[in-house]
Amino acid sequence: MSYSIPAEKISEIKHGADILEIISDVVVLKKAGRNYLGLCPFHSEKTPSFTVSPDKQMFYCFGCGEGGNVFTFVMKQEGIAFPEAVRFLAKRYGVVIIDQTSGPGVKKQMDERELLFQINRQAMEFFHHTLLNPQIGTPALSYLTGRGLPSSILTDFKLGYAPPGWNHLTHYFSGKDVALALVEKAGLISRRQSGSGYYDRFRDRVIFPIFNTHHQVAGFGGRVMDDSLPKYLNSPETPLYSKSRSLYGLFQAKPFCRQTGEVFIAEGYMDLLSLHLHGIQNSVATLGTAMAEEHIRLLKGVSQKITLVYDSDQAGIKAAQRCIELFKAHHQLEDIRILVLPEGHDPDSYLRQFGPESFKNAARDASGVFSFLINVAIKKHGLSLEGKLRIIQEMEEPLSTLTDGLTRISAIKEIAERTGIDESAIQEKIRENSPRRPFRAKPAEKVPDAGNKFDKHLIAMMLQFPEIIPELIEKNLIEYISDPLLKSTGNDILNSYRDLDNIPEQVNDLPSIVLMAADNDDKKRIIAACSIQKEEWGLEGCRKLMSQIERNQKRDNLRLLRQRIKVAEESGEQELLRQLTKECLDGQVSAGGR
Ligand SMILES: [Zn+2]
Numbered sequence: 001m002s003y004s005i006p007a008e009k010i011s012e013i014k015h016g017a018d019i020l021e022i023i024s025d026v027v028v029l030k031k032a033g034r035n036y037l038g039l040c041p042f043h044s045e046k047t048p049s050f051t052v053s054p055d056k057q058m059f060y061c062f063g064c065g066e067g068g069n070v071f072t073f074v075m076k077q078e079g080i081a082f083p084e085a086v087r088f089l090a091k092r093y094g095v096v097i098i099d100q101t102s103g104p105g106v107k108k109q110m111d112e113r114e115l116l117f118q119i120n121r122q123a124m125e126f127f128h129h130t131l132l133n134p135q136i137g138t139p140a141l142s143y144l145t146g147r148g149l150p151s152s153i154l155t156d157f158k159l160g161y162a163p164p165g166w167n168h169l170t171h172y173f174s175g176k177d178v179a180l181a182l183v184e185k186a187g188l189i190s191r192r193q194s195g196s197g198y199y200d201r202f203r204d205r206v207i208f209p210i211f212n213t214h215h216q217v218a219g220f221g222g223r224v225m226d227d228s229l230p231k232y233l234n235s236p237e238t239p240l241y242s243k244s245r246s247l248y249g250l251f252q253a254k255p256f257c258r259q260t261g262e263v264f265i266a267e268g269y270m271d272l273l274s275l276h277l278h279g280i281q282n283s284v285a286t287l288g289t290a291m292a293e294e295h296i297r298l299l300k301g302v303s304q305k306i307t308l309v310y311d312s313d314q315a316g317i318k319a320a321q322r323c324i325e326l327f328k329a330h331h332q333l334e335d336i337r338i339l340v341l342p343e344g345h346d347p348d349s350y351l352r353q354f355g356p357e358s359f360k361n362a363a364r365d366a367s368g369v370f371s372f373l374i375n376v377a378i379k380k381h382g383l384s385l386e387g388k389l390r391i392i393q394e395m396e397e398p399l400s401t402l403t404d405g406l407t408r409i410s411a412i413k414e415i416a417e418r419t420g421i422d423e424s425a426i427q428e429k430i431r432e433n434s435p436r437r438p439f440r441a442k443p444a445e446k447v448p449d450a451g452n453k454f455d456k457h458l459i460a461m462m463l464q465f466p467e468i469i470p471e472l473i474e475k476n477l478i479e480y481i482s483d484p485l486l487k488s489t490g491n492d493i494l495n496s497y498r499d500l501d502n503i504p505e506q507v508n509d510l511p512s513i514v515l516m517a518a519d520n521d522d523k524k525r526i527i528a529a530c531s532i533q534k535e536e537w538g539l540e541g542c543r544k545l546m547s548q549i550e551r552n553q554k555r556d557n558l559r560l561l562r563q564r565i566k567v568a569e570e571s572g573e574q575e576l577l578r579q580l581t582k583e584c585l586d587g588q589v590s591a592g593g594r
Contacts (some may be wrong), residue, residue, distance in 0.1 A: 005086050010095050016093040019057045019070040042066045043505045053532045056511050060528040067528025069515050116240050120217035127207040137161050140206050143225045147592050158209050162202035170518045187235040208269045244292035247284040256282040257303040264310045264360040274348035278356040290322045305336045307363050316340040323369045324398050339366035370411050388419045446510025454549050455486045460530035462493045463511045464538040469497050480553050488524050
């Protein structure tokens with residue numbers, strides 16, 4: 001693939017972009033020595049092992065082995081390819097990229113997302129203006145103000161109105177000479193059955209633009225103002241929008257989530273706006289879909305405690321079961337709480353009647369997923385002997401999904417406390433009834449566990465103390481590396497080093513240069529891991545390591561020689577024997593008698 005982003009532009013972006021700033025957008029980072037630590041956005045963990053080095057402009061997760069530079073991070077986080085990541089950062093840091101020679105196909109693909117975002121933004125403006133236009137927007141505006149939403153909320157969330165009729169938006173875009181096929185791709189209009197022409201997807205609905213975490217308009221939700229169906233209509237899945245990867249209000253909520261360390265997830269747009277209105281701004285909403293793994297991933301970067309808000313036990317139970325499904329592979333049940341509002345209340349009516357303080361108190365008392373299910377079971381079956389047995393029966397399934405020993409023990413303890421049945425009896429009961437499942441190990445991509453520790457030290461030393469490289473070249477130490485991947489990485493480092501022509505300030509940039517040049521992910525992980533490693537290499541440490549490696553090498557050579565001598569003795573080759581013995585003696589002298 002030949003992408004035509006000039007190398008100097010890439011380098012300009014690399015130097016302009018701050019990895020700490022980019023990663024802080026999605027991960028809460030705390031300073032730890034020279035580096036920063038946070039919970040990895042790429043795997044599930046409770047103790048931070050995701051490390052960012054502002055000095056090296058690199059990140060590395062000691063839990064799952066994901067690592068790289070600012071481009072790698074954006075690619076992985078946004079699910080985009082390298083050229084898109086370059087453009088993404090260029091835009092953010094005001095670097096202008098003018099396309100030169102790229103083929104039309106490549107350019108088209110790279111620009112399409114950009115165009116779709118533009119189309120969505122124009123559509124958002126169209127809907128918003130329509131809402132505020134007294135001739136057309138009045139019914140929608142009075143619906144929204146009737147629900148208690150002040151104009152500040154309408155502006156902050158850019159609410160809009162799609163007027164009744166089949167082709168308002170279609171006309172709007174054809175009037176602007178925008179290719180309607182692209183508007184269709186953005187999910188805003190659909191092709192007519194007859195095949196010719198398009199019609200508007202959203203008609204006579206209040207419109208809620210859905211922003212991604214970078215304040216780009218990813219999609220839209222539309223709600224009817226009467227009882228017609230469907231009540232909610234969202235954008236279809238498009239290159240920009242996926243319902244299981246989107247949370248309504250996340251962009252606006254992010255700073256408040258960080259501040260409070262907590263996030264509320266409501267069910268619908270109106271719930272969310274009402275929470276914001278009452279000052280509970282650390283809230284988001286799922287878009288008419290069950291919690292998905294991607295949602296958790298999106299939120300993990302912004303807060304560590306998640307509270308799901310529901311207006312009925314039934315919805316809460318469904319969510320709890322879904323969470324348990326989701327967390328089969330993770331160990332995070334206790335970070336999630338389920339808050340069910342009193343019967344007959346949704347967040348809006350609850351907040352109006354009882355106020356935000358009482359909402360917060362209720363949230364403070366909300367139970368974890370497992371406790372919630374125990375509560376529901378107790379409510380359902382009562383605490384008669386018969387009821388208790390039913391409760392245990394009902395908890396078997398969720399219990400069996402707890403793969404983490406400690407969580408499981410504390411869950412059993414809780415059932416015991418709540419029902420008054422002996423812990424061991426519960427354990428017994430569960431063991432006899434449930435088919436034993438194997439404990440599931442968390443899948444994680446580790447750094448390829450290649451080579452011995454000296455090999456890895458050698459790579460780390462080259463990256464962290466490049467001044468040593470000339471000595472290393474002289475001693476030809478790379479040749480001693482036995483693992484092919486580490487050896488090839490070592491040679492890459494040497495090549496990049498030679499290209500630098502010894503310009504001192506560039507030498508400090510070596511890790512990042514090598515990382516950019518690396519041609520596969522395993523190498524990138526090795527480079528990031530070795531660059532960010534805790535121990536720092538200085539001249540003395542490097543020399544020590546090098547002589548250790550040399551000594552080891554000599555010892556291995558001697559061992560080999562002795563084997564060959566033995567063979568020569570057995571086969572009686574006198575001349576060879578004499579030669580090998582001499583080599584062996586020389587070697588022992590230079591190996592310092594070891
Ligand atoms: Zn990780």
